[in-house]
Amino acid sequence: MIPLPMATPIKTRTTLVDITKCIGCRACQVACKQWNDRDGEETELQPDLGFQNPAVLSAKTLTLISFHEIPDEKAPGGLHLVNTMWRCLHCLEPACVSSCPTTALVRQSDGPVTYNGDKCIGCRYCMWACPWGVPSTDWDTRSPKIHKCTHCADRCDQPLPAARNGEALTAQESQAFRDTIQVPACVKACPADALRYGDREEMLQEARKRIAARPEKYVDHIYGEKEAGGTAVLYLSAVPFEKLGFPKVAEKSYPGFSRFALHAVPPAVMAIGALLGGTHAFLKRRAVGMAKQRLRAAHGEDHHPEFEPLREKLWTPFNFLMLALMIFGALSFVARFIVGLGASTQLSDTYAWGLWIVFDLVWIAVAAGAFATAGLIYIFQRKDLYSIGRGAVLMGLLSYSFVTVTLLADLGLPLHAYQLALQAPEQSAMFEVSWCVGLYVTILLFEFLPVAFERWGLTKAMAVWRQWSGVYVAFAATLFVYLLSRNLMYVAITAAIFSFLAWTFRARDHHAEPIMLAIAAVTLSTMHQSSLGSLFLLMPDRLAPQWWSPVLPVSFFLSSIAAGLGLIVLVEMWIARAWNRPLRITQLAAMGQITFWSLLVYLLFRLGDLAVRGQLGGAFSGSHGALFATELLLGGALPLVLLARASWRTRQSVLFLGALLTTLGVVFNRINVVLFAMTLKGSMPQISPETYSPTIIEWGLSIGLIAATIFLFGLAARLMPVLPKERTTQPAGGA
């Protein structure tokens, strides 16, 4: 038997940058462009940066030397003229890799973090995930990709030639090839021995040796040894790293921040599914008993109102306005694809995400009313809210569909979206959100279909729907767990749980309730509402501490319920006013009550979290403090007071204000998280942040889609039985 070769220890290709040795010749900067085939940038003199140019990394500049003039009486000439190299640090546990939903970014087992544009969908999550601001986008192109240093992985992987000029290479020549060709272009170009390349352990040893040999020269810190869990680019310096603009980065690995949250998803799906099923079974049994009593007691309680299409004129001036805005939105959408993402938006390497992401996050939060209502009605058997159900689901369906449209427009490479189905990222909140939202849209569609079937009398379709929706839910849940975990045991358990539930709650008659769809809606929404928060777990350095928290996913989930219910109340009020319909104040007050409790839970959770993290004291100071105070007082405490008392809740104006403030509070929260509470410094070395104000196309698409939601809701309400039938006993406004 042939003995198996000894497993070679995995080495980590590492560059040691000794800043004290750099002479600032910038051969590395040019060599990098040469090897990576990048154009020169058109620059101007950077008045305060000495010879440094350009100011920051970009899609064209993957390596940059910065110049620093630091007065120091002890230095020769009283001045440290320090030049330092900026490029990807190749984390041992890279945030960008963990963020990537399609494994377009991967870490090679021996170190380099590389990028594959064919897999990239252009979500740009990596740009915000990287604590140093390394990944950049080529905004000039119509299908912008991510650009970053690859540690010259392609160069270092060049095969060793067997011969030169027909003569076999000697061992020495082979070594010379390895030493001078199979090294990053910057290392090869450095004439001053400022860059060394080799195994990480050796480089660390070398760095420690240099510090020990000349302690008076070096600061006693190897930047990159521990930062972000360790990087494969290490720095030595004679001046403190902060003075050169190196950010203080936590020693914990960044993926560690979101790992727990994301690994919790598959078990959570199983647990929540099972819990919801159990709750439903329990409550159903109780509800059936109570219903029987109630039937005996007060026959005719309106818990199962009938629905009918709205009889209103469609082409009102308001709807013409909506139509005009929709056309504007459609044109914006087309324009975005004609001129490309970079040219149609004000997005930049600083603001990789802008209005559209705010819009998505806000809309998904406020659209939580759909799952909350469905859950309340079917799982928690709040049949008093039944009349609100269809409207809430339609609202949810439209909202989520248009979020999907916005995401499509926001992707740099939307044609690569199919990669989401092919790739298996280990842990990516973006991946989780994509699938979860996608599956939830189908659930919403399933939930809404009976309305159409009913309208057009499609009994056969209805029968199929009744028979298969449970099966579909089991399939969707299992698929989701599979995609998230790739763990067959998880898959088996999920399949078992959801199949059991589907069988248990299978349709037995024509009045069967869509329990499975409600379970799926709540389960998936719990997952993606919270995972939208998980997206920001990778940004502890950027998001102000009032917002960033390891339990951010939970506050996102809790707040979405409050916001979603608040919006349902508002929509109902609007419907009543717009179409001159009776206001179901009892139901709405009940919604207000649930809103109150969810808001209370959310606020207590948030404040408790802040207190536990010791951030409560300073939470209200500074510019972020003002934002935080506004969000919490106007959007939290005040509506809480307004919605606290049952007698107030039944007053339309108070309920309206309470619901409005609740919803706006959460909207403001999402805007804060995406934009206002973020400290965005742009590309490495994060000295030249760009500004952001959305373009007309960005506004156009978002406003157009809001108009489309309103218009289509009205249209659907006219076409289909979405709204409950008005009671004939109600005094009618007219014939």
Place this chain on the structure above:
Amino acid sequence: MTNHWSDLQHCRTILVEGSNVAENHPMAFKWIRKAQEDGAIIIHVDPRFSRTSAAADIYARIRPGADAAFLNAMINHVLVHKLYDEDYVVTHTNALFLGDDAFDFKDGVFSGYDAERHTYDTTSWGYELDGTGKPRVASNLDDPRCIFARLRTFFSRYTLEVGEQISGVPAAQIQQIAETMARNRPGSILYALGMTQHTTGVQGIRAFTILQLLLGNVGKPGGGVNALRGEPNVQGSCDMGVLNNYLPGYIDYPVNSEPTLAAWTKKHGTARRPLVVNTLKAFYGDAATPENEFCYAWLPKRDPVKDHGTFGIFDSALAGTMKLLWIVGQNPAVTMPNLKVTFDAMAKLELLVVQELWETETAGFWQRPDVDPKSIKTEVILLPAAFFMEKAGSVTNSGAMVQWRYQTVKPPGQAKADGEIVDLVFRRIRELVKDSTDPKDDIIRKAAWTYTTAEDVLREISGRVLRDVPAAGLKSGATVNGVGDLFHAEGSTSAGTWIYAGVFAGGENLAKRRDGRTDPGNLGLFPNFGWTWPNNKRILYNRASCDRNGRPYPGSKPVVWWDEKAKRWTGYDVPDVMYDTEGPDTPRGRRAFHMNAEGVGRLFAAVYNDPDPQHPGLPRDWSYVPKDGPLPEMYEPVESPVKNLLHPEVRHNPTLKYPRLPGRQPIGDARDFPYVLMTSTVAEHWCAGSTTRNIPWLNELVPEPMLEMPEVLARKLTVKSGDVVKVSSARGELEVKAVVTPRMQTIKVDGQEVVIVWMPYCWGYKGLSTGPSVNHLTIDAVDPVAGTQETKACLVNVVKVRDAAVTPPEPRGRKT
């Protein structure tokens, strides 16, 4: 370079003065960093804190043009405190030689000065000779008549305090640098155009030499005086006789008082005559015979009074006495000081031929912004030249290493290698004069011009044996194997450039060798990598690394030595001796500086002809004497804000003739132009920028020129970085953005704060990156010896024009 690039690793100190080696020779830093790692101390002396200063262990800020004062104070400190290497000084320099009593130096002027013609009669600058014409020698350094005593007297004026008063370098720092260099030997001195672009350039380099000879630093690994040449092949071009006063190999070009080879020999010595003969044989082949003095007569003779250098060329064009100018790979429309003169001169030409990669400012001088092209009558022809990768040939680096470069790609379009263009033109001219009977055409008709490849040319440069010389073992038709082969019967060999003799030894192009492994002694000499002139020596004067007994001096790494057993000089390098079998105790075996007539290093550049015992009445060899003095004296730049503290009456170099062109060369006064402007290149753009400004990668790094100024001046002018300022001199003005930086500081000179500003000179109005040429401001006064302009120091005024343009930050990628 006396040494070579990788030899820098052996230095224990490196004094970098007048060079920004980190930016302009970054590859040198591979070796400088290695030396530093091993404990070497890097000293940078420069008016501007540059990337080299940042890498140095000691940085001294010096006033532009005051190098001689600083260096002389160091020399004085070394002399007074006996920090010199006495054995070396006695063995390898002319310290003990007795000087001519007639020599004198008073009030800034050496004996023999002709104030009217601004020249010296140098006869009093010699030695006291014995009956055989050899210098008399003192028994010890305390003899008051010896050169060493003369040195002591001369430099005694330069106390540390005087050095500080003139140069601005604090006395304590001058002392620190002198003592650092004395205590950490061997050490090297690196310099470049920062030292040479002055009207006193030669003075400064002389001071370097004296200092290094005193410290015993010449000839040793890690020692030497090393000129860092700026152009990849400037060394090779100079070797080939591109300088107007030299034949190939630095043989003095005949002047009109030397109409015959015999007359030339009488002046320059019998030792050098064979070298001229070899060159003439290469030029004229069979036509060159002993009977016709090898066609010596055909060589046009120089008028020594006339300037045939760069400035002479443009001065003649301006005077209308030059009709045609052919410029190859040079961009004077950017690099010449006082550019207006250059432009006016070009406009006076009938025909201007420019051989270039691009349409440079020179080729397009008639298109310059402020001029109506119709007003220029000069016909301009642009010949497209090939880039270095598009042609094969040899390149000689600063360390005199000849390396072959292969053609990588074919030149685009009609572009051709420079050699090919010259060949085409020459053959056409020869065709035109083939039937001429006019004797002046013989030089063309009979030239030995048979090349088909660049390698043919190198073969001829290296040399061939033309007839058998059995005594020397030379066979007709063989290649010459070294300089030694050239000294046999006249006409038996031919070699285009004697110092390159042997680069084709054994018929093999040794410039192609790339053996990076064989390294005897681990000194980084790599004798089989390329080929170094002369005779593949890597360290010149390496005989001086040994004492009078031929044993390597302690303290430096052994490189050559006398092998008593084998009775020959040997070592890791080729021993730099005349005959490697003549021991250290023989007169010739003692001579470490055998290319000097004296055979020793010259602390004092004396006039000396070494008599040839075999040819009575003829010198064997002669020593060259700088025409502005045998010792380095401090003279102020032509435009200086301060007076000459040593001799107020003789403020500038007394041999300087400026202005040369009345009315065109105004001299600015410090009252109108209070600040000192120095210029240089940057790491990212090379020389005129003709090539680099057409490379977007480099334009990205440094997109435009700028004026660097100290914070003191910025405060006074209320200028901040990015503001536009107007810089003016007596010759012109321009607008440029300001950079306010602590790297620039004022310098205190004799109680006066001198403000220094800096601009790079690499810009013009052509190419992808354009910007004002600072040479509109600079002065075209030149060093009387070397003909180098004083672009490192002139006077300017600076005023603010407008604030930095406020451009809102634009998100990336939305360029209009």
